[in-house]
Amino acid sequence: MPRLARRHLTEAASSPTSVSPARRRAIATRLLRWYEQNRRHLPWRHRRDPYAIWVSEVMLQQTQVATVTPYYERWMQRFPTVRALACADEDAVLGVWQGLGYYSRARRLLAGARTLVSVYGGEVPSTVAELRRVPGIGAYSAGAIASIAFGVQEPAVDGNAARVLGRLECVEGDPKRAQVARRLSTIARRLVPLDRPGDFNQALMELGATLCVPRRPECSQCPLQRLCRARRQRRTEQLVAAPAQPPKRQVHMVAAVIRRAGRVLVARQRDDAARWAGLWKFPDAELGSAEQPEVAVARAAQTAARVTVAVDRRSSRLRFVITNHSITLDVYECRVRGRTGISAGQHAAWKLPLELEALAMPAAHRKIARSLPGSSDRGRAVRSDDPNRRQMRKGWQAGRTGYSTQRRQQRPHTGEGKGTCA
Numbered sequence: 001m002p003r004l005a006r007r008h009l010t011e012a013a014s015s016p017t018s019v020s021p022a023r024r025r026a027i028a029t030r031l032l033r034w035y036e037q038n039r040r041h042l043p044w045r046h047r048r049d050p051y052a053i054w055v056s057e058v059m060l061q062q063t064q065v066a067t068v069t070p071y072y073e074r075w076m077q078r079f080p081t082v083r084a085l086a087c088a089d090e091d092a093v094l095g096v097w098q099g100l101g102y103y104s105r106a107r108r109l110l111a112g113a114r115t116l117v118s119v120y121g122g123e124v125p126s127t128v129a130e131l132r133r134v135p136g137i138g139a140y141s142a143g144a145i146a147s148i149a150f151g152v153q154e155p156a157v158d159g160n161a162a163r164v165l166g167r168l169e170c171v172e173g174d175p176k177r178a179q180v181a182r183r184l185s186t187i188a189r190r191l192v193p194l195d196r197p198g199d200f201n202q203a204l205m206e207l208g209a210t211l212c213v214p215r216r217p218e219c220s221q222c223p224l225q226r227l228c229r230a231r232r233q234r235r236t237e238q239l240v241a242a243p244a245q246p247p248k249r250q251v252h253m254v255a256a257v258i259r260r261a262g263r264v265l266v267a268r269q270r271d272d273a274a275r276w277a278g279l280w281k282f283p284d285a286e287l288g289s290a291e292q293p294e295v296a297v298a299r300a301a302q303t304a305a306r307v308t309v310a311v312d313r314r315s316s317r318l319r320f321v322i323t324n325h326s327i328t329l330d331v332y333e334c335r336v337r338g339r340t341g342i343s344a345g346q347h348a349a350w351k352l353p354l355e356l357e358a359l360a361m362p363a364a365h366r367k368i369a370r371s372l373p374g375s376s377d378r379g380r381a382v383r384s385d386d387p388n389r390r391q392m393r394k395g396w397q398a399g400r401t402g403y404s405t406q407r408r409q410q411r412p413h414t415g416e417g418k419g420t421c422a
């Protein structure tokens with residue numbers, strides 16, 4: 001390529017978001033060629049189904065590919081269509097999701113599926129405007145579904161794509177800030193080609209997940225290295241780097257395993273709870289400053305089910321991280337003292353350890369349940385195919401994903417009537 005033309009491609013930009021046609025073509029050509037040769041083979045990339053794309057998109061929000069993959073496969077087996085999901089009850093949906101975290105995502109999928117059945121007859125609409133009317137589908141998901149499943153020329157800028165775009169065009173600032181995000185979205189919209197918009201969006205995300213990583217991007221292997229303004233200015237580490245994370249808040253919690261006649265007490269978290277809404281768990285509480293653990297355990301039992309307990313001993317300690325909290329959870333064995341106050345209207349129940357397997361529980365409480373004598377899982381070694389347990393292990397290293405090479409496709413016709421689950 002002549003030197004002048006190359007200079008034009010790397011430096012021409014009369015306004016912060018302008019991209020010359022020559023530069024646009026060069027970026028798309030190089031990126032798509034690289035993607036064809038280097039994309040990872042992931043289960044959702046083998047499906048030409050907007051519902052499958054939507055599910056994978058939601059699961060991949062704030063979660064790594066390796067963690068998502070077994071959940072995605074289980075989900076698609078259990079709820080293979082929009083209608084199958086819409087007709088499921090919330091407990092079943094949360095049961096399949098349990099262990100993946102951020103449970104509001106599962107509820108949003110369910111609400112969205114019910115809207116799709118009642119309004120669109122179980123089909124996923126193809127335009128961004130219609131997609132945005134579905135609960136739980138935001139700008140990014142709408143762009144991803146429209147471009148990948150239906151070949152619509154729309155951008156889809158997730159965190160990985162934002163990082164690539166920010167470096168490519170030297171955009172200053174945190175991509176989470178609205179002004180920066182808008183600028184990146186404008187750049188993306190100018191870059192997405194009419195031909196293969198879905199592949200282009202996936203390629204951007206894939207590049208951000210695998211080479212253009214937050215720290216020490218592998219520029220020497222990057223298909224865009226000659227076009228990248230940040231690389232040319234030696235500013236790749238400064239631009240769109242994730243802001244430093246604040247230290248995690250240390251939280252000390254207690255949980256009560258309260259026994260009565262071979263059963264244990266579990267309570268269902270309120271639907272409006274900030275964390276684990278709708279899930280079942282052992283009564284638990286955060287330890288107050290200077291509060292004795294036994295007092296907190298008794299408080300947890302009272303709050304969950306108005307049960308007075310005698311605390312026997314601490315049986316185990318779990319440590320786990322949820323968003324910006326580092327949690328230590330001490331588990332105490334307890335007995336009921338006197339009568340229990342559980343009323344019919346309360347969301348608490350006495351269950352055999354074996355019966356707990358049927359309830360949707362957060363991962364830490366599932367671990368407690370499976371440690372109980374009489375549970376189906378007691379004493380079993382960690383199974384490699386169990387996503388709830390695998391997520392607890394360290395060492396998952398994979399980036400965000402992109403999607404498959406679908407071209408414009410027909411909307412799948414379900415042959416189902418509108419509005420019911422029957």
Ligand code: SF4
Pocket residue numbers: 164167168211212213217218219220222223224225226228229230231236
């Ligand atoms: S050259 Fe480096 S910084 Fe630029 S897009 Fe490629 S990997 Fe990212």
